[in-house]
Amino acid sequence: MVIASKEQLLAADAERDRAICGHALATMSPKRTRMADRGAHDPTPTPYFILEELLQPLGLTPDDHLLDVGCGTGRVLAYAAGRLPCRVTGVELDPQLASVAAAWAARFPRLDVIQGSVLEIPLAAFSHYYLFNPFDTSVLVAFLDKIEREAVRPVTLIHMSDNGETYAYLARPTWRLVRDGSIQTYPSSSGRAFDVYAYPQHWSMWRYEPSA
Template sequence: MPIFRRFIRPTYLYLCYLASRVEDSRLGITTTDESVARALGRTTSDFRLINRATGYLSMRRILRRLKAGSEDVLLDYGCGAGRVICVAARHGVRRAIGVDIDPAFCAIAERNVASLKGVAVRPEVIEADAGQLAVPDETTIVFMYNPFGSNTLRQALTNIQESVARRPRRVRLAYGNPVHADLVGSFSGFREIDRLWMSWRPGEAWLRTQTFIIYAVDPP
């Protein structure tokens, strides 16, 4: 599809960049793929092969669908530059926690948390291996956009299970670009309750990048 690759996709990405710049400015943060890639000394194209910020409209749509409110605590696995936790804090969740194993990402996220406008309680950034980090027992929402491989994911899901067992409650898991959806579905207590498509993309792999599966995680 040469027309899509040469004209439609570049135009779409540029418009997304402009929209994200406007939202970044409004919140007082810097999270566009272009800006973060530059800060890390990487090209935008190389950066996007592995990392990609969730769009502002997509994030707000997910928070509305989850009915996130002032009693919720959101945990973001693979928080990158911290856009998700900043948006969640502005949305009004009680606590927003970002986890990333990369110290360079954590440093950028910390700067964004410090400069974030319009919040009473600032998000938190934890530099850690998600597979080795105990899930805070007040967590009610877990967000992740395909942040790691199956081994780390398996341990992270186990950590969620253990937290729910320690303190019985329902946790909602929003899983974007669900490469390992079969693995998540195989875990006891994880039940798909919703599925969202942020936009249409040609091809199964591309469409998956725009898909979020919402799971309810209930105590045993």
């Protein structure tokens, strides 16, 4: 199928959701977060083509463990179910969204879902992190502080839609920018690209290595 519009892209993602999870994940999420008072942002499933672009180059192995921070109903988990060899855990503050993700992900041994705050769970087990603009900058800073306290091995973090938050990493000399870029359009196989976002969404990949 040639995808030639944003509507077709969203429909294809929904069909892929249904094949893996049993239902379209975007329809299971509210448009507005119920957790704004705790710094959470609106739940936003990452399009599959973006996950392909950002996660495949990591070269993840069965020894790695990826944490999807603010997993919502589980789009990253759905991608991982068929495309990643590592363990993947989603952590989600909203109990209703976490319940949706946990229900369908239970069929996959390498997937897990934790309901709660990422600031309240142990982080030492994780080698990689994925964030799609999950929370306010103040929460991000606390999260980076927690990684620095608990990491026992080098970790890689990908932050999609980090617009305006790159400085939170740049202010930390122990974090190294590996690469970055921006995504706005979908490179349709028809040769005619179309906008997925109204404005370019910056993303960045960071590496943190704990001191010996």
